[in-house]
Amino acid sequence: MSKDLWKVGVKWREKRPEGTIRHSQIITTYGPGALVDFVDDAAIVAGLSWWAKGEQITEDRLLAMLSKEPDFRNVKLHAPPASGRELESPDRKWIKAFRFPEWFICQNEHCWEDGGLAPRKDGAKPRRLLRINQLDGTGHKCKGGKGKASKVQPVRFTRACPAGHLDDIAWIDLAHLRRKEADPCRRPILWIDEAAASGDLDDVRLSCTGCGATIRMSYATRRMVEDHPPLGYCDGRRPWLGTDEKVECKAPMRFLLRSASHAYFSVPASVIHIPDRDAAMREKVTSVHDTIKGADDADDVRFFRKKVEAVRVALEGMSDDAVFAEILRRREGQTVARKKIKQAELEVLLAGDESQNNERFALKNVPLPKHRKGILSRIGKVVLLPRLTEVRALCGFTRFEQRTTDIDGELDIGAEVARLDEPVTWLPAVENPGEGFFFSLDESALLAWLRDKPGVEARDRLIKAGFKAWQEQRDDRKKAKDDFANVRYVLLHSLAHLLITAVSLECGYSASSIRERIYAGAGGSGILLYTASPGAEGSLGGLVEVGRHLERYLAQALDLGRLCSNDPVCAAHLPDHEVGGGDRYLEGASCHGCLLISEPSCERMNLYLDRTLVVGTVESSDAAFFEGV
Known part of the structure; x- marks a missing residue:
């Protein structure tokens, strides 16, 4: 895999970014897998392979704690990339994002009538729900593919599992979930009808004019219906990685609003940089280890302090017991004991x-x-x-x-x-x-x-x-x-x-x-x-x-x-x-x-x-x- 995936598809000089993000926000809110809204589109922040790296950060205590996790044993820390505002700068670096979701809602409130359908008696204004491959360029031509294309917006509903896996809702399956006819719908045409201004999911209907099936969106929020989740089971899709590779999961999928506060919880680890007194002690013991390594107890360490000037100077401020414990650790080949983050x-x-x-x-x-x-x-x-x-x-x-x-x-x-x-x-x-x-x-x-x-x-x-x-x-x-x-x-x-x-x-x-x-x-x-x-x-x-x-x-x-x-x-x-x-x-x-x-x-x-x-x-x-x- 290329080391510069963050450059792939970047349009260097076309337009300025729609916003800026502080480094601290990347750690808490806009990391890989986060859902981001733009003016006329939506995206998911790409995985780290698609990021440019910033400067390396060294913090031994944090790396030692992370090394307990098998996936992080040889990991390094880097700051997110920093970019100036000069679009033509060759040093400009980026964090990639992929378009998500891939389903869109037409923004023309007359979409239903323009499509040749009779006006609704209840005065509702359904709008087409389309997959990206059904769009006419970047919009939707409501009049059967004729005329000017209306704007579309990414659908605000998606599905996910607690482990973070994410996917588009299977809209065709959901629309026909309660359809009892044996024959499947041969020509699904999906519509979203937001009957009330409140946005309450009981007032949002998903319907199909191909067969007449309809369902309220609140139905999708149920955890289980007759021992089955209405949104299906997770197949481990991870769209932020930029591949179709999946992992085994099988957890029931849950309904998720893209802008909801629980759509993304970062998992951070932090330390306060502190002077490592034990490391300083080990360094000083190392400087005179050849002289004192034969000590049999703390009294011998005290003897070496008294008789050898270099030892007395090097070990000043350290107890004889602590110095002998370090000598004993080295003699027995024991690893350095790591203190817990807050304990240290x-x-x-x-x-x-x-x-x-x-x-x-x-x-x-x-x-x-x-x-x-x-x-x-x-x-x-x-x-x-x-x-x-x-x-x-x-x-x-x-x-x-x-x-x-x-x-x-x-x-x-x-x-x-x-x-x-x-x-x-x-x-x-x-x-x-x-x-x-x-x-x-x-x-x-x-x-x-x-x-x-x-x-x-x-x-x-x-x-x-x-x-x-x-x-x-x-x-x-x-x-x-x-x-x-x-x-x-x-x-x-x-x-x-x-x-x-x-x-x-x-x-x-x-x-x-x-x-x-x-x-x-x-x-x-x-x-x-x-x-x-x-x-x-x-x-x-x-x-x-x-x-x-x-x-x-x-x-x-x-x-x-x-x-x-x-x-x-x-x-x-x-x-x-x-x-x-x-x-x-x-x-x-x-x-x-x-x-x-x-x-x-x-x-x-x-x-x-x-x-x-x-x-x-x-x-x-x-x-x-x-x-x-």
């Missing part, structure tokens, strides 16, 4: 070692009073990050249901995520500089809250019951894990949302430009709020200033949580714990008036939220972590 980040943030600062990462500790009172009595550590870099890569995508990393930031995608290419040799990634602040909750205060607050255990049971109900109504119920369904995570997540709303009023960033990173694993509990926005807005310094006055902003956040504009209804809400009892299985007291924020800012799509765990509300105060401060 949390260790660096809690250690607060300012000597590890570099051009991509810098931290500064905020001294806290020894005897803390009020809100600060619940805080363990505050760290300012005047400089940080987030590296985010696109690893795949799904439709209908999102797949994300686990509570430690690790990715496990398996076969349930659509591939970006065949085979995958590189992944699109972005490197976003920014700034922010981190704070941890005091572990002793957390343990006391879990132990002494009477409502915490009851709330925990409700959250877990809601998760089980949510899991039962999912197609991949066996894949969903309850990592996030616990009160510790929900507390941290809800507090982060309140704080984002509070600080966005003064810090210089919009709320959608601030991103959260929740640490709730075995290593500790903390929140990192940072901005990783492209351009100058990502380095204003406003979040660092917030971190210096964290107590004041936490007080504002807690005030926002105590009373919601939708109280008492919001405060009384509990996670739905029965399938069919509702559709908010993973949220307690939360709504758009208090906790819900811009989804790009949230790492869990505005799920696992409950302000009752943060602060007392008009309904309850027996589970609030910050009650009484």
Whole structure:
């Protein structure tokens, strides 16, 4: 296969593009397999073989995590291509897209009458539904192939499966699905009749004038009809790869609106670039390994420090036990143990070692009073990050249901995520500089809250019951894990949302430009709020200033949580714990008036939220972590 497929069919000098896309949007919204609307057409973004590559990005921690997946063992990271506005530039690079869907609706509202059919008694204005090979050039000549061609628009309905496979609806089969005559339609002529302006699928009819068959489009949205999906079973078609090669799937196909929010869920993986203290230690041990490799214990390492000046200088700042553990690892031929993504980040943030600062990462500790009172009595550590870099890569995508990393930031995608290419040799990634602040909750205060607050255990049971109900109504119920369904995570997540709303009023960033990173694993509990926005807005310094006055902003956040504009209804809400009892299985007291924020800012799509765990509300105060401060 050619290495420059992105050049195939490119019309270099004909017209300017209809729009532009930022690199960060490519990772989240417009990656391979995404459906894109243009002015008079629609397309699907092509797979990575059809992309020009940008500069290579190096991030060892992210690559090490991705290497767990068999398809990503030798993968590299590249930025998406960057193009200037000069159309004649020979260095101009592109991302290809293919036309999809291949069915179109005539835009002439008189198409029915122009085709020689009697006006409808109900006043409806059906329009022809045509495949691309039935078009007259780029339009439809409604008068039997005569006259001027009317404009056509891509049909807004298609079908897909949760694994991301996509295909046109088999329109002829669907139109005749309920036809009971034994003889098939010999000359299908399809029409779409949108009887009402609302767009409700009950008011959209698909009909055939070849045999008189008709069906409402709402019928296509049913999962099963007499044990069969009305849209058929998936045959593994992947039109974004630009080939007719299919994979085995056989999942029931679902009805999909091209512009629906669940038509494309990117599966990203991200890390905060941090100095690898263990790597630095291994490098220093390597420099004197020939001298110290015969050490039998930590006391021998201490002896070498005392007697050999080069060893003392190289190993300064490292413990004898850590150095001997590294010697022993090499002696026994063991591989370097990889720490989980968020575990490694949390260790660096809690250690607060300012000597590890570099051009991509810098931290500064905020001294806290020894005897803390009020809100600060619940805080363990505050760290300012005047400089940080987030590296985010696109690893795949799904439709209908999102797949994300686990509570430690690790990715496990398996076969349930659509591939970006065949085979995958590189992944699109972005490197976003920014700034922010981190704070941890005091572990002793957390343990006391879990132990002494009477409502915490009851709330925990409700959250877990809601998760089980949510899991039962999912197609991949066996894949969903309850990592996030616990009160510790929900507390941290809800507090982060309140704080984002509070600080966005003064810090210089919009709320959608601030991103959260929740640490709730075995290593500790903390929140990192940072901005990783492209351009100058990502380095204003406003979040660092917030971190210096964290107590004041936490007080504002807690005030926002105590009373919601939708109280008492919001405060009384509990996670739905029965399938069919509702559709908010993973949220307690939360709504758009208090906790819900811009989804790009949230790492869990505005799920696992409950302000009752943060602060007392008009309904309850027996589970609030910050009650009484």
